[in-house]
Amino acid sequence: MTDLSHLGVPTGPLVRVHGGFANRMYRLDTDQGSFAVKELNLADRRSPYHVQDVFRFERAAFAAGVPMPEPISAGPRALVHRWVEGEKLPEAPVPVAYAFELGGILARLHALDVEWTHEPAEEPTPRDWPELARRALATGQPWAGELAANVDRFLAIAHFVDACERPGPVVLTHRDVQPWNLLARDGRPVLLDWELSGPLDLSGELGSTALSIAKGPGFDDVRPAIFRAVLDGYVAGGAALPPPGPSWFVFMIGGWLGFTRWNILRCLAGTEAGTGPDLALSHESARNGVRGLPDMFGRLPQLEALLG
Template identity: 30%
Template sequence: MTRPPADLVPAEVPAQALTHNPLNGVTGGLWRTRRAGRPAVLKLIAPPGAGAGPAHWAASDDPGHWNYWRREVEAYRSGLATTCYAEAGLVAPDPLVIEDRPDGTVALWLTEAAGRPGTTGTVRDLADLARRLGAAQAAWLADPGVSPASRRAGDVSPYDWLARDWLRDYTLSRPVTEPVPWDHPAAVAAWPGSLRDDLRRLWEQRQAVLAATDRLPRTLCHHDVWPTNLVFADAGPVLLDWSFVGPGPIGEDAANLVLDTFLDGLVDVALLTEVADAVLDGYVDGLRGAVEPALVAHAVRLSGAAKYFWLSPVMLNRAGGATGQTYDRRDEAAMFAGRRPVLELLTNWAAASAD
């Protein structure tokens, strides 16, 4: 859909389609436009069955499902998105209007976050973001389903629309076909045998890796912290897209920030080691006094391994065909080569977390 529905944005009002994951059945469209004379972002949220995407990106009407279609609507209506991390200086766009439409979709109107795109963030920016994220998540350690303010008021009722077990449900839903062709020519050309062996081991141990994350302290996770969901504003970072919010292990969001900053070729992979060290240091500092630094470092490595054990098998299943990528515009050979340092870090984290 190149333009929003005309009843939402008349033809005379400019509307710029924004890059998003078109495979996800929840997102019917995303535009930068105007509302009541001011800059705004319009996100059209679609119920199950409205889109034609693949099964592993289908919207769900189960409130606990990893891809529950109304979660972001509820996160904004409840105020959770705009307040849950705000005390640490990490905010979401303010909602302008939330419209339930006759066709079953929901129009989510948000203020436009003005600032630098997340892909332009410096190492210092990402370290500061990680520190704020750690401080914010420290406040949710006691019960990741109940806000600190609610706990102080004696309310222990969690939101029933939070993702129930996002990390496990999402990762195990990725479309891997066995047997995985670990010696596909595309992999042999880009990845040494030792890396392929490590990636195979991580895939084979995925259930044990996920089980190990269950033993980590839990907090309220965003579950999709990466550059395209970030704006670096003058007043501090703005975190976009609250579709996946829910309880999860500490470290998961920080790990995803490191890995997903580089996986799609949007940021120079030469910065990987520097960013990984800076994000870990910042996140440890944010959680200082709440979680022991050694446990935080272990959690980042372990949850990173848990988040992406499926990636190399999916890449190999698709090798020789369409990459299925929305954000990564590299050809197959460049993508395999460009992701090698990130996959090496991933397997190093997996090995370190198993010690």
């Protein structure tokens, strides 16, 4: 762990906070307050992490009044924010007022003028699903049969991700506004976990955000009013919506595809990695992707109807 002496004199031990999907989180209480210390997973990151660009963006967002933990420091191995108390979001549609305010937060975020020194670099769309299914079956993974049965669907998803046109504009944004990165404080949003921030096609950010908070587990109960509330809040915040189309959902599908493959590889290794999520959490994420991605892909026409 990196040197944390700048945070003050500890009043208790560094305490692990379980549940992170990519890195590892700890809480540290000192004579200067409480801090969230995130130990970065440097062993098998899916994409480069631009520490100083993200920290600059976070500080600008915090100064602009975006509800978020105060960024304290950022180094090559750890990120530090002031600890924020709030309620975790359940896996269920959020209230309409919460969704509307979240849309306004995105509008404020996209209006910031912040330098970003790196060109966007998306990871290649994975196409090795037949080989992954073979390895999963050979090693007796609990979700191997479902993966093998859906290999053709996963290859079709990869083709969709590569072929789908993104209309723009590209905005500098959070890129991961999901329920697990949100808190509710007095019923209002607090946005956490900014390390995936960077440039992104606007439709992908809005579609991913609106869909993720408008549904419960799976896609059987998507609430159109909550989805639309995010967009209404965005427009009320002075921003304009991009044209409708499948591009609204391609970022979510593509990101989930890469995340599923990453967790599958962790499961195939069969050992607990020294950084990143627990092996049990990787199994849960792999199983959710193997089941959920084909379902989401099959429902694209219904999802696009939310934009009408």
